[in-house]
Amino acid sequence: MHEQLLMTKGARRRSRLAALFGHSVLAAVASSSIIALLFIFYFIVKDAVPFFRFEGVREFFGSVRWYPSREEAEFGALAIFIGSALVTIGASVVAVPLGVLAALCLSDILPFSVRQIVKPVIEMLAAIPSVVYGFFALVVFAPLLQSHGGSLLAAGAIVVLLPFALVGSAIAGNAAGARAPEASRRAVRVGAGLAVGALFAAGLAALAGALGRLTVGSGTNALNASIILGVMALPTVVSVSEDALVAVGRDLREGSYALGATRVETLLRVVVPAAKSGILAAVILGVMRAIGETMVVWMASGNAAKVPEPWFNLLEPVRTLTATIAGDMGEADHVYGSSRYHVLFAMALCLLAVAFVMNLLSELAVRRLRRGRT
Amino acid sequence: MSRMKHTIAITLAAVVLVAGLFGAGPAAAQANRIIIDGSTTVGPIAKAFAEYYMQKNPGVNVTVSESGSGNGAKALVNGMCDIADMSRFMKDEEFKAAVAKGVFPVAHVVAVDGIAIIVHPSNPVTGLTVEQVRDIYTGKITSWKQLGGPDVKIVLISRDTNSGTYESFEELVMNKAKIVATAEYVGSNGAIRQRVQSTPAAIGYVGLGFADRTVKALKINNVAPDNATVSSGVYPVARPLYMFTNGYPKLGSHLHAFITLYLGPKGQEIVEEIGFVPVTKY
Numbered sequence: 001m002h003e004q005l006l007m008t009k010g011a012r013r014r015s016r017l018a019a020l021f022g023h024s025v026l027a028a029v030a031s032s033s034i035i036a037l038l039f040i041f042y043f044i045v046k047d048a049v050p051f052f053r054f055e056g057v058r059e060f061f062g063s064v065r066w067y068p069s070r071e072e073a074e075f076g077a078l079a080i081f082i083g084s085a086l087v088t089i090g091a092s093v094v095a096v097p098l099g100v101l102a103a104l105c106l107s108d109i110l111p112f113s114v115r116q117i118v119k120p121v122i123e124m125l126a127a128i129p130s131v132v133y134g135f136f137a138l139v140v141f142a143p144l145l146q147s148h149g150g151s152l153l154a155a156g157a158i159v160v161l162l163p164f165a166l167v168g169s170a171i172a173g174n175a176a177g178a179r180a181p182e183a184s185r186r187a188v189r190v191g192a193g194l195a196v197g198a199l200f201a202a203g204l205a206a207l208a209g210a211l212g213r214l215t216v217g218s219g220t221n222a223l224n225a226s227i228i229l230g231v232m233a234l235p236t237v238v239s240v241s242e243d244a245l246v247a248v249g250r251d252l253r254e255g256s257y258a259l260g261a262t263r264v265e266t267l268l269r270v271v272v273p274a275a276k277s278g279i280l281a282a283v284i285l286g287v288m289r290a291i292g293e294t295m296v297v298w299m300a301s302g303n304a305a306k307v308p309e310p311w312f313n314l315l316e317p318v319r320t321l322t323a324t325i326a327g328d329m330g331e332a333d334h335v336y337g338s339s340r341y342h343v344l345f346a347m348a349l350c351l352l353a354v355a356f357v358m359n360l361l362s363e364l365a366v367r368r369l370r371r372g373r374t
Numbered sequence: 375m376s377r378m379k380h381t382i383a384i385t386l387a388a389v390v391l392v393a394g395l396f397g398a399g400p401a402a403a404q405a406n407r408i409i410i411d412g413s414t415t416v417g418p419i420a421k422a423f424a425e426y427y428m429q430k431n432p433g434v435n436v437t438v439s440e441s442g443s444g445n446g447a448k449a450l451v452n453g454m455c456d457i458a459d460m461s462r463f464m465k466d467e468e469f470k471a472a473v474a475k476g477v478f479p480v481a482h483v484v485a486v487d488g489i490a491i492i493v494h495p496s497n498p499v500t501g502l503t504v505e506q507v508r509d510i511y512t513g514k515i516t517s518w519k520q521l522g523g524p525d526v527k528i529v530l531i532s533r534d535t536n537s538g539t540y541e542s543f544e545e546l547v548m549n550k551a552k553i554v555a556t557a558e559y560v561g562s563n564g565a566i567r568q569r570v571q572s573t574p575a576a577i578g579y580v581g582l583g584f585a586d587r588t589v590k591a592l593k594i595n596n597v598a599p600d601n602a603t604v605s606s607g608v609y610p611v612a613r614p615l616y617m618f619t620n621g622y623p624k625l626g627s628h629l630h631a632f633i634t635l636y637l638g639p640k641g642q643e644i645v646e647e648i649g650f651v652p653v654t655k656y
Binding site: 065066067068069139143146217218220298299302303304305306316317319327328 | 527559569
């Protein structure tokens with residue numbers, strides 16, 4: 001009995017060897033992505049350094065004159081950096097509020113059976129190839145913006161701002177009513193609500209009117225790219241933040257209800273704060289998707305290497321880092337070794353740095369949130 | 375199923391046999407390999423010819439690289455290629471360097487590159503001068519009103535700076551002037567046409583083969599672009615495209631057959647398909 005439980009010396013050695021083998025194989029597999037990353041980093045830096053050695057740093061980051069193909073070439077990429085930033089910010093403005101609200105809706109408000117249908121449909125957006133988005137932006141959306149740009153913008157503003165105005169006036173009415181004496185409370189509530197609502201409506205009408213008068217000269221511009229990129233980033237934001245919200249669990253929600261909190265209070269004071277780190281991760285993933293996307297911006301943003309006037313004017317064409325790399329790399333070998341070739345790697349290095357910093361920030365934020373909770 | 379396999383096997387055998395017979399013919403003395411290097415503008419023609427030629431002659435291997443006209447000339451001088459694609463004629467010093475090395479460049483004009491300046495069909499402007507087109511692209515003229523059209527801002531569309539069409543446009547129209555930063559860049563001739571046909575205020579330029587009825591090709595210096603005006607040189611925004619060989623290739627060699635492809639109806643069809651103007655008329 002006793003002997004059967006002990007292994008012979010040989011068997012023990014064999015099992016230890018097998019374990020070692022298994023460990024090393026798994027370690028190699030696990031580190032392969034890190035090795036790949038290091039390789040990418042190494043080669044990008046290797047090809048980016050010559051550019052800074054030839055041309056210096058000042059022109060690249062400080063000038064807006066981008067003429068890489070001329071004999072007396074100029075490599076001022078400032079306008080391209082601004083274009084990338086503009087499109088990314090625009091895409092986040094579209095994707096983040098919409099995505100987080102949709103996730104809240106899916107996790108806590110809509111019936112489960114509806115969620116089971118809606119979530120896969122939203123996730124299907126992620127399965128559409130980016131060329132298809134780009135084609136849509138170029139062939140359908142750009143002409144639409146050109147022919148009905150102003151009214152389209154006005155309609156968009158109304159659709160986005162109307163719910164806020166309604167909720168805002170309801171809250172204002174309630175707040176006013178709470179201060180009024182008991183007898184006239186109802187009248188004050190309705191009156192104040194209507195007054196604030198009218199104010200909002202007037203503002204909204206003025207805004208819509210101003211937007212409606214705008215004409216869009218060229219449909220391939222920063223706005224087009226932002227909207228399409230925002231829609232592309234949407235499934236990432238919705239899916240990841242919905243997962244985070246669901247992971248909060250039933251116990252916290254029921255505890256909150258048991259303490260007498262309403263549904264809104266439970267959502268805003270309990271569920272969302274508990275899922276904060278997950279939502280943040282979702283937002284950062286979505287933004288990264290927007291920064292890194294190439295095909296859509298190449299087709300939809302117009303690629304004019306120029307700072308819009310004024311700088312936040314989304315209706316002017318812009319050029320982004322990714323589109324520049326993709327567009328100029330086509331015949332990279334015919335300019336191999338020149339500044340024109342290495343400048344693309346300098347841009348790739350900048351993109352990599354931005355991605356790295358954002359990842360680091362999100363990691364820090366998530367860690368701090370976790371520490372704060374315990 | 376098995377019969378199909380049979381058929382395939384027989385076909386394959388026949389192809390190999392025929393290829394072998396051909397290979398034993400004129401090309402026996404010659405390496406069955408044609409190396410082409412040079413201009414990005416002429417590259418697509420060489421590639422399409424190569425595809426067609428290799429399909430017809432399975433034993434022959436044609437490789438095409440696009441490293442620019444200057445590098446193509448260098449490669450021919452150094453014996454690194456059999457054909458140098460060039461979108462310009464050889465320069466003095468290139469010729470001298472070639473002769474010094476015992477290479478005697480012979481020019482074959484395989485096609486003419488005509489660039490049509492296109493606008494939206496609703497645009498009332500029907501013609502411009504080369505100077506006006508240049509002023510539009512340098513940003514000196516910004517509104518169609520300055521050209522007799524409606525008072526709207528001109529939307530400039532250009533090819534990406536890597537393309538041969540851009541290179542031709544820069545040389546034939548811009549004359550060393552810089553394209554203004556407001557110009558939008560797109561990745562293909564087809565994309566320029568798409569943007570122009572959907573944008574009333576747009577102007578763009580495409581290879582002549584891409585200017586169809588959905589856009590309006592402007593008269594330049596009062597000449598409408600078509601195959602006749604481009605190949606005869608009356609239309610100003612046009613230039614010949616060359617392939618250079620070292621001496622005239624040996625008659626009957628694969629190189630000879632390849633370099634004379636452009637003279638036949640099939641070569642003309644290929645040239646037109648890619649958007650250039652053939653030098654022959656069938």
